[in-house]
Amino acid sequence: MTLELSDDLKMLKAQIRRFVDTEIIPVEREATDGFDMKPEYRARFEAMTKELGYWFVELSEDQGGLGLGLIARVLLWEEMGRTIACPPRKQSIFGPEVSPILFNLTPEQQKDYLFPVMRGEKTTCFALSEPDAGGDPGNIRTTAIRDGDAYVINGYKIFITGAQTADFAQVMAVTDPVKGRKGGISSFLVDMDTPGLKITREQQTMMGDRPCELSFENVRVPAANLIGQEGRGFALAQDWINQGRIRHGARAIGVIERSLEMAVAQATGRKTFGKPLSERQAVQWKLVDSYLDLKALRLMVYDTAMRYDLGEDVRHDAYIVKMQGDRMAFEAMDRCMQIHGGSGLTIDLPIEKFWRDQRSMMITEGPEEILRGSLAQKVLQDYAQ
Numbered sequence: 417m418t419l420e421l422s423d424d425l426k427m428l429k430a431q432i433r434r435f436v437d438t439e440i441i442p443v444e445r446e447a448t449d450g451f452d453m454k455p456e457y458r459a460r461f462e463a464m465t466k467e468l469g470y471w472f473v474e475l476s477e478d479q480g481g482l483g484l485g486l487i488a489r490v491l492l493w494e495e496m497g498r499t500i501a502c503p504p505r506k507q508s509i510f511g512p513e514v515s516p517i518l519f520n521l522t523p524e525q526q527k528d529y530l531f532p533v534m535r536g537e538k539t540t541c542f543a544l545s546e547p548d549a550g551g552d553p554g555n556i557r558t559t560a561i562r563d564g565d566a567y568v569i570n571g572y573k574i575f576i577t578g579a580q581t582a583d584f585a586q587v588m589a590v591t592d593p594v595k596g597r598k599g600g601i602s603s604f605l606v607d608m609d610t611p612g613l614k615i616t617r618e619q620q621t622m623m624g625d626r627p628c629e630l631s632f633e634n635v636r637v638p639a640a641n642l643i644g645q646e647g648r649g650f651a652l653a654q655d656w657i658n659q660g661r662i663r664h665g666a667r668a669i670g671v672i673e674r675s676l677e678m679a680v681a682q683a684t685g686r687k688t689f690g691k692p693l694s695e696r697q698a699v700q701w702k703l704v705d706s707y708l709d710l711k712a713l714r715l716m717v718y719d720t721a722m723r724y725d726l727g728e729d730v731r732h733d734a735y736i737v738k739m740q741g742d743r744m745a746f747e748a749m750d751r752c753m754q755i756h757g758g759s760g761l762t763i764d765l766p767i768e769k770f771w772r773d774q775r776s777m778m779i780t781e782g783p784e785e786i787l788r789g790s791l792a793q794k795v796l797q798d799y800a801q
């Protein structure tokens with residue numbers, strides 16, 4: 417087996433790298449306000465990605481998109497991972513992002529929700545986490561009770577990214593408490609201006625993300641806004657979650673690569689006690705540790721994405737690249753910070769921002785311990801005599 421990229425994919429990667437190096441990295445600090453990319457920079461970068469021909473990268477050709485496979489998107493995420501300009505949980509600069517849940521809509525729902533998102537007229541958020549259910553989402557308590565031609569939603573959600581600007585939320589709620597996590601959770605399209613739905617708080621985080629808390633008090637949602645079949649909420653989200661985890665791994669490749677670029681420049685340029693840092697074994701070994709992780713992670717992520725594109729079940733591989741990638745990238749940026757000394761702690765350099773972002777990636781979309789628990793089940797099963 418070889419993981420050689422095709423010539424087209426190599427060209428895509430090289431083009432995006434050039435774009436990131438020449439247009440984005442030189443202005444990366446001023447391009448964000450700590451929370452999101454500033455609108456004038458977003459407009460400028462999006463105009464450039466359109467010009468390069470990388471717009472609507474998520475959509476299939478019949479939907480007006482490029483029909484790129486996951487491996488191609490992995491390359492885009494990897495290259496974008498080399499800059500702090502695009503906050504990791506915000507809209508990318510390659511066209512509106514249409515999560516796979518929105519692909520499961522009826523034609524009527526597509527008209528009101530999917531197509532406006534594709535045209536950039538509406539935005540959405542995904543509301544699953546609750547005070548008692550984040551890493552263990554099967555424990556959610558928000559209920560959606562059928563009442564005639566509607567469902568009535570009651571509950572409380574926390575950490576919902578993008579709720580303050582969203583036009584509608586994709587809300588996960590319990591429709592059958594007896595079945596619970598095993599077929600009792602459903603997904604709904606809920607307009608943010610529906611009576612009874614309130615944003616109660618914007619949470620402040622060390623990375624600048626400002627997810628929201630939402631309360632639902634007798635929120636009446638037409639039964640026609642159920643996504644897919646009742647009880648299939650988790651099954652619908654699974655593909656999206658897998659892709660999200662592979663995206664963590666891809667982004668991590670870019671973070672490690674940038675950490676090496678910065679660390680090598682510092683190690684060769686900075687002298688202490690009469691010698692460049694790069695001549696000290698203690699520094700060289702830090703660089704090699706990051707390099708080893710980079711080589712291993714890239715192979716794992718490309719292999720997972722290529723097999724996803726072949727239609728294989730890569731759920732467990734997605735756990736691995738998410739878990740390993742987030743940890744490796746955090747450790748690489750931490751080493752880079754150490755090699756920079758005091759300057760690594762200042763906001764003159766992007767290291768501290770990468771470091772804060774990367775630490776947070778180790779918690780969201782599945783903390784390592786929970787992913788390890790699932791992998792343990794697989795290992796116990798696969799290697800049972």
Ligand SMILES: Cc1cc2nc3c(=O)[nH]c(=O)nc-3n(C[C@H](O)[C@H](O)[C@H](O)COP(=O)(O)OP(=O)(O)OC[C@H]3O[C@@H](n4cnc5c(N)ncnc54)[C@H](O)[C@@H]3O)c2cc1C
Binds near residue numbers: 541543550574575780
């Ligand atoms: C910036 C940000 C944005 C977010 N955006 C969204 C969003 O848009 N939509 C949404 O629905 N959610 C969102 N979340 C929620 C996020 O997915 C959860 O925070 C995450 O899944 C962890 O859940 P938790 O915080 O409840 O931690 P918990 O589940 O309470 O876990 C806390 C810690 O306990 C340990 N632990 C937990 N379970 C186990 C176990 N089985 N074995 C061993 N150790 C364990 C782990 O160390 C874990 O880190 C966001 C969170 C943040 C911080």
